[in-house]
Amino acid sequence: MTLHLKVVTSNPGKVREYQAALAEYGVEMEHVHVPYDEVQTSYLEEVVDKGLKALYAQGLRNFMIDDSGLFINGLKGFPGVWSAYAQKTLGNPGILKLMENIKDRAAVFKCCIGACISDQTIIVTGVCPGLITQKEAGTDGFGYDPIFSPGMDGGPTFAMIPIAEKNQYSHRGIAIRMLIDELKARKFI
DSSP, X not given: OOEEEEEXXXXXXXXXXXXXXXXXXXXXXXXXXXXXXXXXXXXXXXXXXXXXXXXXXXXXXXXEEEEEEEEEGGGTTOEETTHHHHHHHTHHHHHHHHTTTOOOOEEEEEEEEEEEEXXXXXXXXXXXXXXXXXXXXXXXXXXXXXXXXXXXXXXXXGGGSOHHHHHHHSHHHHHHHHHHHHXXXXXXX
């Protein structure tokens, strides 16, 4: 049985990560861009839940969305749920500028995935702790990947790690495994 899921996002990088992780389970991904209002709240899960409901009300079926955020301790959780906006307006150089003279470089990347399949809703959240680097490093990945080093040892950034390796412990990789568990439990795959 093949599951066909529409991935609602403006970011083709996310679709590639999902496809790489879910292909072995017979899941086919279709990248679609359907606009919907994202609520402004401090919780990724609430953003995803409201997005699922809005897209379902528009008639979309068998689809998934996600919302990710980089929560930086030294910036009191900023950019958090505003990560996409901060990436567009400040970019990585702006975040690094804000981090100047801040000793606490600990951060958490979170990814909340929501899916609506056969009128059932699934919401899962993956978390990956790490550090904000002193400068950008690496050319793979997207978004904050060049300034986020997973783990607490200051190793390579997500942008320096091949996608298959990154998916083993990234926030999105963890959320994808949680999603796979839910898909199996509900007999979708």
